Amino acid sequence: MSGGRFISFEGIDGAGKSSHIDALAAALRAQGHTVLLTREPGGTPLAEQLRSLFLQQPMDALTEALLVFAGRRDHLRTVIQPALAAGQVVLCDRFTDATFAYQGGGRGFDATVLAQLETWVQADGAGGLVQPDLTVWFDLPPAVAAQRRAAARDADRLEREDLAFFDRVRAGYARRAEADAQRFVRIDADQPRDVVWAAVHQAVFGRPLAAGQGG
C-alpha cells in the first residue's frame, strides 16, 4: 500500500520521547526524506479537539478508548495513510500501543475489545492492518519518569495517576513488545540524554552515530 515508513515513539509519560523526536525528524530530513511529524491523541483538527477532551474531562476507560480510536481513524485516513502513500516518513509520538498500555494496562480494560477496535480502525483495505513499521519504546522505571515530570511540567489528567498505574502501563508496553518483537525496539531511557539519542539513532538508521552527531 505504501512506499513510506511509519515510525512510532512510545513510553510512559516523562520517558523522554519529546526530547528526541525533533532531532530524529531533522536527521531523517538531512538524509533527504520528507518527514511528517505528528502525534496521538491528535494529529488532525478533529483529533486535536478530542485530545483536549480526553486530557481534561473525567471519563471511564471505554470512553477513553473510543475517543482515542475515533481520533486515530481520522488521523489515519486524512493524514497518515496519504503521507505513507506519498512515500513520506511518518514519525508519530504515540500510536495504538499507547491504548493497549494505558487503557488496557493502566486502566485494566479488556484487551480483546481494544483489539477489535484496532481491527476496525486500522483496516488497510487489503485484509491487513496499518501498523508502524518500527516502534521505539522508551522504557524506564515509573519513579524516575515521575521525578522528571515533576521537575518539568504540571500534570495532566493521566499524569496525575500514581506509580502503580504507570507500573501497569509499563507492563502493558512490555506485553505489546513481546507480542510484536520484530516491530519494537526497546531503549533503556534511564540513561544520559546522549546515550538515549545514540540508541534512537541506531534503532532507526541501523548503525551507530558518527562522531559529532549528538542529538
Ligand SMILES: Nc1ncnc2c1ncn2[C@@H]1O[C@H](COP(=O)(O)OP(=O)(O)O)[C@@H](O)[C@H]1O
Ligand atoms: N535522558 C534524560 N535524562 C534526564 N532527563 C531527561 C532525559 N530525557 C529527557 N529528560 C527530561 O525529562 C523530562 C520529560 O522528558 P520528555 O521528553 O518531555 O518526555 P515524554 O515526551 O516522554 O513525556 C523533560 O524535562 C526532559 O528534559
Ligand SMILES: Cc1cn([C@H]2C[C@H](O)[C@@H](COP(=O)(O)OP(=O)(O)O)O2)c(=O)[nH]c1=O
Ligand atoms: C495515544 C494515547 C495516549 N494516551 C495518553 C498518554 C499520555 O498520558 C496522554 C497524552 O500523551 P502525550 O502527547 O505523550 O502527552 P504529553 O504531551 O503531555 O507528553 O495520553 C492514552 O491514554 N491512550 C492513547 O491511546
